[in-house]
Amino acid sequence: MKPAAFEYHRARSVAGAVGLLTELGDDAKVVAGGQSLVAMMNFRLARPEHLVDITHIDGLSGIRREGDTLRIGALTTHRAVEKAELGDFGVLSRAMRWVGHLPIRTRGTVGGSIAHADATAEWCLLAVLLEARIVAEGPAGRREIPAGEFFLGPFTTALEPDELIVELVFPRPAPRAALTEYADRKGDFALVAAAVDLDADRVVLGGVGPTPVSADCPSSGTSHSRPPVSWADAVAGSLELRDEPGISAHYRRGLVRTLVERACEEASCGC
Amino acid sequence: MAAEPPPRDPHLRRDGAWVGASVPRREDPRLLAGRGRFVDDITLPGMLHAQFVRSTEAHADLLAVDLDEVRATPGVVAAYTAADLDLADITAELDRPPHEFVPTAMPVLARGKVRYVGEPIAVVVAKDPYAAEDGVEAAVVEYAPLEPVVTDLGALAEDAPLVHAEAPRNTLVDVSLFATEGIDDVFASAPVVVEVRSKTGRQNALPLETRGVVADWDDRDEQLRVQTCSQVPHQVRTVLARCVGLDEKQVRVTVPDMGGGFGQKCVVGREEIAAAAAALRLRRPVKWIEDRRDALTAAFLAREQRYTVRAAFSADGEILGLDADVVCDMGAYSCYPFTAGIEPLMASAEMPSVYRVPAYRVRGRAVTTNKAPTAPYRGVSRPQYVMVVERIFEKAARALGMDAVELRRRNVITVFPYTGVNNITYDPGSYLESLDLCEATLREEGWFSRRSDDNKVIGIGFACFSERTGYGSGAFAQRKMQVVPGFDLSEIRMDLNGTVSVTTGTLSHGQSHETTMAQIVADRLGVPYDRVKIVQGDTDRITYGWGSFASRSITIGGSAVAAASVKLGDQLREIAAHLLSGDPEAAVLEDGGVRVGSSWLSYADIADVAYLKAHLLPKGVGPGLSATASFDVGGDGTFSNATHGCVVELDPGTGGVEILRYVCVEDCGVAIHPQVVEGQARGGIAQGIAGALFEEVRYDDAGQPLAPSFMEYKVPTAMEIPDVRIEHLETPCAFTENGAKGAGEGGTIGAPAAVLNAVNDALRHTGVELDDTPIPREAIFRALETS
Amino acid sequence: MIQLMELTVNGERHDLAIEPRRTLVDVLRHDLGLTGTHVGCEHGICGACTVLVDGAPARACLIFAAQVEGAEIRTVESLSPEGELNDLQQCFSEHHGLQCGFCTPGMLMLAEGYLAEEPEPTTEEIREVVASNLCRCTGYQTIVEAIDDCASRRRAAFQEQLAGSRV
Known part of the structure; x- marks a missing residue:
């Protein structure tokens, strides 16, 4: 479990990083906190020839x-x-x-998590839930990508190989929102994760598809007293799920129902 | 020469004994300071690093292994196949007829055929571990895939492909034992018969330190020096010498600090032999450190068993008979020295457990499959059969309309010694007392009333069990092993200033023997325990020793150490009495010296005479101060026992299981160091809970392992493992030197049963019973959903 | 593909010429000889390699040494430089918070970093932090108790200091 050889490049500025990425092309990979990437490199599941370290860039x-x-x-x-x-x-x-454990949280970064695009990752769910914009800089300058359009598949995003995520913009407060998860062990990647924003009538789920899935919520409007149970049932019922080894569609649907309900409870009490 | 004794150590017990005092551990300072020395901490000049080309196929003919590109990889120094190294196979045998046991040779590197994913095919030696892995990637291996045998039932199928041509039906062990006369009639006429079918998941013992070795040829000593994290260094020496063709004296195996073993390191592995052979060939030090992926996929595994057990009960709840069939999926090879018989033979011999079972019949089988081979793992089969037997009592209680604890009370052995239907004689224990105390403790804490709370899904489960510890040569011989472990030897020496060194053939890897063995010696000689140095894990310094496994160290090793201490004490008394002109019979060892009447002579003074003024010694007493002793358990060993009680709450929304409370009432005889005993119990319980709820090595239909990382192999953390309340009972063992029984495995043995029973108790209103582990959360979810 | 770099570990500066693919834990152990930090899984889950990077507990197996040039790295060897165990190590010993000792350096650095940031944790918070790392021997209870005890002692010592300075 030792990584394959690579060349190390340290970027000192966003422009410098973008320059490196442009120059090195597909063989380069950005490393920030490295909490997912380095593990994959140790397994040699990822083997970039060039590693562009952005952790020494000020202001990010x-x-x-x-x-x-x-x-x-x-x-x-x-x-x-x-x-x-x-x-x-x-x-x-x-x-x-819900993000891993303390020593993962001290190194892992928001941008890294978004770029890695694990479909159960908390930041991916939160970005989609709260309709965040992902600010990326490339050779042509900066652009903002709506989170809803950013995640294309498992570990696949709308980011170009020569682009770097510089910032996440959350456009509106979410005083009555919550995220909750279920895994057999605390700190694991979620079997199912649910995030809700009661004010925006939004539910986003992880673990039910290749990307974070926004589920249909019934009524919208101003009434905040609607029972969360109906949301949970509706959301769970609307999903197309398949039996997978070790977890049936039925169980996954049940988890969705439970977690949406619990996220709604947490969101409404704001705790 | 007489003087006054020094002031007493504050840690000493008030009655003057070290045994029984939770003194500071001798091991702690270096381990806490990061100054321990584990295998991977060792660096030798010119050292190279080994990694292995491993099979990617579960079952295939090995057509060609091309290492040209490997050898051309920068940093790679050498690469060898089986043909290059030409090593003898590792073979473990039982003295049983061919219909009961089929031996299988395990080649050090695969030859002609591969039998599991991860099987070592070639060893690559490079300047550092990174280059070694680069080299491994460059190997080109040509396979002709064969149909894999992936499950126990698949292995037993009539048309199953054969993992070993010499083993029909893929069966390595098939024994039918006991078969009490008239047992069929017992079942035919019994008012109540219950049956448990249970399948337990394949587990990894998972020492946090993976396996590893540093080997080098020493020209001066003409020895292959092997430093390895093994529980059984002498057995490594024996097998290694045989494999590479050296004399035993030409191999020295030492064991540095060791990061746990739990059984996985109590067998001889192939990789340490191959790495040592490479060192011998290259005449350069070679280190191999198993990485975690290999540790999870290619190391020795354990515990995958299938039970079909029926039990007959009378109408008033008396157990009348047990009829059992046990199939253990042992993977691709028999391990050395225990063989594939380790799990089925243990389960078959000991299944009647703590109960007075009058009729018993069992068939125990080991099947071979295309999965990583197995080794003993903490508890060996007892976590499984205890779980099954304890499930039987729960089921029978329901069928009889009785309380399950009460049903146990009626059947538990209370008169000792008790010779069971399985021909084993059980020495005195506190089976009933532990059961009563465990139940009373949970009742006092209010858990039975909380169980009735309608808003929560709470269950309480118990496990009452005993555990044979201190298997002597006789007990192992009953297994018909060709290599019969059992005894232990100890050599003790006192040096000039009165300090003591003592060897033991056991070796600690977390169990605190540097402390507890020293306590035993300290009491025998009347010296502070920190004046006693324990020498362990060195085949050159210790006469043949069997190592540490099967909770044997304190019972057998500790008894040998005690016996050697007594002999040394006799020498000291004789010399002191002579020097003080007193009667040796009246001489007493105390406070680091010998008191004869009103005079006292320090050990330093006696040693001064023994070594530097030998002319003053009594006639017939030679110079120096040393003694040797051995110990073996003649009978059936000594049985520790315990009752575990577990309270769980189930989450109907997720199927999740939370352990709310865990109580362990244990009896391991005299506890040498109560804090250490509690540590063993807690750690053991954590591993038992792991098996009940979290850990499983799964394979897909092609035999590919599905848990190559800690993402899939779910070792529980501090959030999953509860605090454990421990209560001690003490039934001293009559025939070990210290009254101690083994304490290493009991925690692991009781926990799966207690957890599974608690979960089933919580499901009592659903009509669903779950008997497999790890317990699938989905099954709990579904059970609660429909109720 | 050798890279020159300078690492500061336990206050000492080291010049290194190494392959950039070497992880921090390998560099600490095998290039600097600081073998107190252990390797348990090399994918960031077991925590045996936990060290402090600028005071925060981090997995040394998931960091390339090159990434932490300029950072202050602390390993278990920094806890008792003169051989005398510090209060945290002492608490681990008293509570039997270690058996084989393999996870111990990681647990110690995890706790050291955490208590520096959060001197008044609840037992449940400690338990959640301990869940960052795996231990196969103890069942965790005594590790949680040791850290809890150390936190209490540090708070008591701090109070005493305050009281003393008021006099």
Whole structure:
């Protein structure tokens, strides 16, 4: 479990990183916290010939509130978000308790998690749930990609090989939102994860498809007193699931129902 | 020369004994400071690193192995196939007729055929582990795939392909034992017959330190020096010498600090032999450290068993008979020295457990499959058959309309010694007392009333069991092993300033023997325990020793150490009495010296005479201070026992299981170091819970392992393992030197039964019973959903 | 493909010429001889390799050494440089929070980093942090107790110090 050889490049600026990525092409891979990538490299499941280290770029980490918008730098660690006082964006901090364990959260980054695009990853769910925009910089400059269009498949995104995620923009507060998960062990990748935003009538699920899945919610409108159970049943019922080894569609659907219900409860009490 | 003794150590027990005091562990300071020395911490000048080309096929003819590209890989120094190294096979045998046992040779590197994914085919030696892995990737192996045998039932099928041509029906062991006369009539006429069918998952013992070795040829000593994390260094020496064609004295195996073993390291592995052979060939040090992927897929596994057991009961709840069929999926090869018989023979011999079973019949089989081979794992079959027997009591209680604890009370052995239907004699234990105390403890804590809470799905489960510890030569000989472990030898020596060194053929890898063995010696000689050095894990310094497994170390090794200490004490008394002109019979060992009447002579003073003024010694007493002793268990060994009680809450929304409470009432005789005993119990329980709820090595239909990382092989963390309340009972063993019984495995043995019973108790209103482990959460979810 | 780099470990600076693919844990153990940090899984789950990077517990198997040039790395060897066990190590010994000792350095650095950031954790919070790392021997209970005890002792010592400074 030793990685294959690669050439190491340290970027000092976003432009420098983009330059390296442009120059090195498909053989290059960006490393930030490395909490997923290095594990895959140790298994030799990933074997980039060039590794572009962006962790020494200044200014890519930090959380900024601008009016109703929250901007999170790509190199911000999960732990920094967990410890931050985010007020009506508190769902982000609370959700971080589901990300691996402390030593993973101290190194793993928001941008890295989004770029890795695991369909059960908390940041992917949160970005889709809260309709975040992913800010990427490439040779042609910056562009913003709506999270709903970013995740294309398992570990596949709309990011070009020469683009770097620099920031996540959350456009609106979500005071009544929550994320919850189920796995046999705490800290594992979720079997099913559910994130809800009661104010936006949105539910996003992980573990039910190749990307985070936005499920249909029944009524929208201003009534906040609707029983979450009906959401849970409706969402669970709307999914197309297949039996897989070790987990039937029926069980997965049951987990969805439970987790949506629990996420709704948590979201409505704001705890 | 007489003087006054030094002040007493504050850790000493008030009655003057070290045994029974939870003294600071001698092992701790270096391990806490990061100054332990594990195999991978060893670096020798010019050392090379080995990795293995491993089979990617579960079952195939090996057509060609091309290592040209491997040898051309930068950093690679050498690469060898089986043909290059030409090593003798590793073969373990039982003295049983061919219809009961079929031996299989395990080649060090695969030859002609591969039998599991991960089987070593070639060894690659390089300047560092990175280059070694580069080299491994460059190997070109040509296979002709054969149909794999992946399950126990598949192995037994009439038209199954054969893993070993010499083993029809893929059966390596097939024994039918006991068959009490009239047992069929017992079942035919019994008012209640219950049956349990249970399948348990394949597990990895999973020491956190993987296997590893550093080997080098020492020209000065004319020895192959092997430093390896093995529980059985002498057996490694024997097999290695045989495989490479050296004399035993030309191989020295030492064991540095070791990061756990749990049985996986108590057999001889192929990789350490191959790495040592490469070192011998290259005349350069070679290190091999197993990586975690290999440890999860290609190391020795355990525990995959299938039970079909019927039990007959009388109308008033007396057990009348047990009729059992056990099939153990042992994977591709027999392990050395235990063979594939280890699991079925243990289960078959001991299944009647703590109960007075008057009639018993069992068929035990080991089948071979295209999966990584198996080794003993903490508890060996007892976690499984205890689970099955304890399920039987729960089921029978339901059928009889009785309380399951009460049903156990009626049937548990209470008069000792008790010779069972299985011809085993059980020494005194506290079976009933542990059961009573465990139940009373949970009752006092209020769990039985919480169980009745309608809003929660709570269940309580028990497991009452005993565990044979201290298997002597006689007990192992009953297995008909060709290599019969059992005894232990100890050599003790006192040096000039009165310090003591003592050898033991056992060796600690977490069990704290540097502390507990020293306590035993300290009491015999009246010295502080930290003046006693334990020498373990070195084949040059220790006469043949069997190592540490099967909870044998304190019972057998500790008894040998105690006996050697007594002999040394006799020498000390004789010399002191002579020097003080007193009667040796009246001489007493105390406070680091010998008291004769009102005079006291320190050991340092006696040693001074024994080594530096030998002319002062009594007539007939030679110079120096040393003694040797051996110990073996003549009878059937000594049985530790315990009752575990577990409270679980099930989550109807997810099928999740939370353990709310865990109580263990244990009796391992005299506890040398109570804190260590509790540590063994807690750690054992964690591993038992792991088997009940989390861990399984699964394979797909092609024999590809599905758990190559810790993502899939779910070792429980601190969030899954509960705090455990431990209560001690003490029924001293009558025939070990210290009254101690083994304490290493009991935790693991009881936990699966307690957890499974608790889950089933929580499901009592559903009509669903779950008897397989690890318990699928989906099954719990479905059971609760429909109720 | 050899790269020059400078690493600061336990306050000491080291110049290295190594392949960039070497992970921090391999460099600590085999290039710098700091074998106290152990290797357990090389995919970030067992935590045996946990060290502090700029004070925060991190998996040394998931970091290439080149990435942490300029950072302050601390390993278990820093806890008792003079051979005397520190309070955390002492608590592990007193509570029997270690058996084979293989996971211990990782557990110690995890706890050291965590308690520095969070001096007043609840037992449940400690348990959740301990769940970051695997131990196969203890069943975890005594590790949680050891860290809990150490945190209490540190708080008590701090209070005493405060009281002393008021006098």
